[in-house]
Amino acid sequence: MPIRSTRSLPGLLLGALLSSGCxxxxxxxxxxxxxxxxDxxxxxSAxxxxxxxxxVRQTLQRPLNEAAAAQPAYTRTARNExxxxxxxxxxxxxxxxxxxxLAGSDPVPVPGYSTVFPLYQRVQYALPGERTEDY
Incomplete structure (x- = not known):
């Protein structure tokens, strides 16, 4: 009785399994x-x-009016301080x-323009209590 090769058996099983999965x-x-x-x-979601x-929170919320919108101007923040x-x-x-x-190595005409720059190079701050208004 001749012995048949069993090496191709796992390949056949794998192919059958993959084709049945699709x-x-x-x-x-x-x-x-x-x-x-x-839906x-x-x-x-919740x-x-x-x-x-x-x-319930949505029904209890009041709409913003002008007084409530202006209120942050009166609150203390780091920026305000x-x-x-x-x-x-x-x-x-x-x-x-x-x-x-004319500008550049090949003279190219540049039209006239205005520019703005500060008088002092750095921004200066007054100390607390120092007067900043004109005398």
Whole structure:
């Protein structure tokens, strides 16, 4: 009795297994139903208690009016504290007009333009209590 080779048997089993894995039906994997993606998302996004609390919060919120919108100007913030204690000293802007000219190794005409730069190179701040208004 001749002995047959069993080396090709694992290859055949693997091929049969792979070809059967691709034979599933789309409708079996992704069943159709009356729910939309928004319904599924809403049902999974938050527990019902949290959703109810959020709805109650939305009904209790008052709309912003002009008085409430202006209130942040009266609150203390780091920016307000810095600007109220350390005021910027005046640093006037100088306007310079550059006349039309030729520039570069190949003389290219540049039209005239105006530019603005500060008088002092650095911004200076007054110490707390130091007067910044004109005398």
């Amino acid at each position: 034979s599933t039906d789309k409708d079996h994997l992704l069943p159709h139903g009356p729910q939309t993606m928004a 599924i998302w809403d049902s999974q 527990p019902p208690l949290e959703r109810r609390l959020e709805e 810095i600007h109220s204690q350390f005021r910027r000293l005046p640093n006037p802007d100088l306007v310079m007009y550059v006349f039309p000219h």
